[in-house]
Amino acid sequence: MRRIRDRGSALPTTENSVIVRGISKSFGDVAALRDISFDVGRGEVIGLLGPNGAGKTTMVDILSTLTRPDRGHAWVAGHDVVSHPAKVRRSIMLTGQQVAVDNMLTGQQNLVMFGRLQGLRKSAARARATELIREFDLDDAANRRVDTYSGGMRRRIDIACGLIVRPEVAFLDEPTTGLDPQGRQSIWDLVGRFKSAGIATLLTTQYLEEADTLSDRIIVIDRGTIIAHGTADELKERTGGGYCEIVPQDPRDLPAMVDALGSLLPEENRAELTVASDRIAMPAPGGANTLVEVLRRLDSAHIALADVALRRPSLDDVFFALTKESAPHAADRAAADVVS
């Protein structure tokens, strides 16, 4: 990566659509972002993952020129967000956490309006609206007012309005918050199409599953700081090996299993067991080797098993481990947010 000299002209020569270098932003005494740097390549989907209040929306606001950073530089589609905001605005689409379309207009009217605001002639805007309505599966609703739409449909028309002129970079700020599983799936399908269209996408989410499914790379952000960065696989590696799960045929065998496993079962996993438990979950630092050793010991204790599984850590495990590293109370907050 080339060193960045000063704002405006000194754009690093890369294929990247978004370049962020040392961005910091405070609101009063609250540091919303601290020294954030990352890139998004063309056609790449980056998941910005973090709990509420982590700074995700502030990051999106800075990149879409709604807020100025206090320090650092960022380029979107080759333009500096501070010195050339107008050029940035011509290259991006932004959908915020709430659907921002005109509720008094129909879906079709909204599309035509956004097309004309982007400089399309009326006929071109109409043609593009028709295309998007078909593509976004909104044919039946096109002539209904948007305030009659379901949550998933509102999201779709919201995103469609951003695509009326094809953006080079898309910012999707928590696009599935508040949607039912079906609505969420339809948005996920759309994001897949962004990728094939070569649109660089920055997606913020507090859903680990979403970041895992959609993103090429994930940036985990907590309290304004990047605490991890990599592919989902790389992040999973960071918490070490997998877990194994052992389910006996008879739950009453659990105490005997604990005895048989002996030192293999760490104290904290032992402590997690209750009378209601029907299985043992424990880390498998040696992967399959650990599992084989577990089976050998249980076999010699003559315990009949219903199921055994070796599983890699989920992104949830990673996320909780990472936020715990970053600050104990942040992990609690994240847990509360994910639950709520």
Place this chain on the structure above:
Amino acid sequence: MTALTAVRPSPSTIRQWWVLTVRVIAPTLRNGELLIAISLSGVFTASYYVPLKQVMGAFVHGSYAQYLMPVIALQTVYFAAMSAALRSATDKVDGINRRFRSMPIPVMTPLAARMSGNVCRCAIALATAILWGYVIGFRFYRGAEYTIGFCLLVLLIGITMSFVGDLIGMVSKDPEATTYILLLPLLILGVLSVGIQPAEQFPGWIQPFVRSQFNSQFVDALRALAGDATGSAAWPNWSVIGPALAWLVGVGVIAVPLYGFVLRRRR
């Protein structure tokens, strides 16, 4: 630069203004808001004129319709200002403003479009008020230029209050609440003015307030511009029109910089 950005059309500010203005005006015509505005103004006129004609009319020189007309015109454009507030608050709360700011649209264009819509609303409000005024017997007595003066002053008041309404909408978190914020000063103070009865009919302690508050200044100016059959209306010289204009300038001097501050605040 990639081909994608190269093919992007170049949006014209004028067209954006027009598209956004149509957006504001079209629903007004389509969803019956216009019809509601006209009937509301009628109800309003009747509810002042019919019961008060006998009671207040006794204290007023000349026709009570003539006396009442300014306050009817004012309250009708105040309703337009409340719609302005509601519209701007809805755009803000719905996130439309935020979205527009992330698009290649100059920062003043959405405001200019909303204000254009407000000018239309105020013009409709004025026409409606004059229509109902004529129904109860109001007439212009001073000829074309003062009639135009009357209309321009009502429009100017409406536009100023719509601007204030738009500003209140921009900072509000709840569109419904904005209406109440304007309802109190505009409607209540409308009643507490010389619009419905002469100041002498109010208790002595409140008379100085009734005489000098902005609604009374507006009413005095409008009454002078309309004239009356008996010649009891004041002549519309600068000492009558001046205070009304001064109020508008005063509101503008406060509201315009405040608006600038609100627009820049998020930066």
